Amino acid sequence: MSLEIIQLITSFLGSLGFALIFNLKKKRLFLGSMGGVFCWGAYLITTTLYNGVFISTLVASAVAAAYAEIFARIIKAPATVIFMSAIIPLIPGSSLFYTMSHIVSGEIALFKSYGITTILYVLGITSGISIVWSAWYMLRKIYNIFFKTKRDSQ
């Protein structure tokens, strides 16, 4: 099995584990875990197109945020509930670990490069979700204005 397929399966299991830790309702477990798979799938697809951590993370976190917002409307639950388990595979545990292990071993060049990667991950995640949330907010406002004027005219 290639690493990508293993990663897609384990991103499901890992998100499921976190969904259990966050005590999601039983009927939301599958939805939250699938969010993790979509999020990591988006990351994998983007890395083949663009070579860079920042863009891939940005797209993946935007996908996770959009997924959470859309399904939150459908199941009528707060978006955070789904979003938190969907974003889990993007958390830069690996690069954080190598950053600090290279401090201990004293390899400053590697420490710097891993440190920058970790920061890029965090920046990518936050910018991705910020873009989706602001766009979602604006869309909702525009929809409301449209809806209200329509109802008033009737």
Add this chain to the structure above:
Amino acid sequence: MVDEKRKFISCMLDIGTEMVKSGAEISRVEDTLIRIGLSYGAKRVNAFALASNILISVEFQDGEEITRTRRINKGLQNDFSKLEELNDLSRRFCGGNMSVFELHLEYLKIHDKKPSVFLTYFGHALASGAFALFFGGNIYDSVVAALFGILICLMQYKITPLCKNNITFIIISSFISGLGISLLCKPLPFLNPDKIMIGDIMLLVPGVTITNSVRDIFVGDTITGTMRFIECVLSSAALAAGFMLAIFVSGGAV
């Protein structure tokens, strides 16, 4: 004798506190409190929430104005079942046909629910095992990571009450698990200690809180967002310190 209005405000504070503790965004907490207040029939409701405090001021129809505040001491523990139920409760209250007494009873029912201990252990094991594989470990790494995930969960239950804050807990637990993993991997060459540690780091990294804090900053709750963000940075540093110390003590880099 406490009259109904005071009882109502105390109930609002209870709901707000519980929402903040179970991991809601601040804007949602304020929004919920204002809705509950207005649907009770108040003329004006002001709610101001922080991660550590809630302040409510309600002006009733008869002109009486009551202001109450409550300090939130215990830290954040994400419990999304509770959050969803509280959200639901406030929706039902706003829908009408619910007295303050009923609201309080329903709140107490939600408050007393505890997450299943077995599922929490299982979640820790599953998450750390899966992420050891995810970052390129083999199946043995995954099993060991799952065992240490259970150890971390055990420490969360047993050590957290002894610690002054979350940062102390993270230093202690990351040091213990890091040391355990390094010592276990010395005589067993087929294990990759780095992958196992990464699997267990995923449990301790405050990734969720960081995204939540960004959300808070983005919708305008800059104070809470900044508070939570700084907490995250500090606990990541504590995590790094704990594991580094463990690697140091056990001799050499991984």
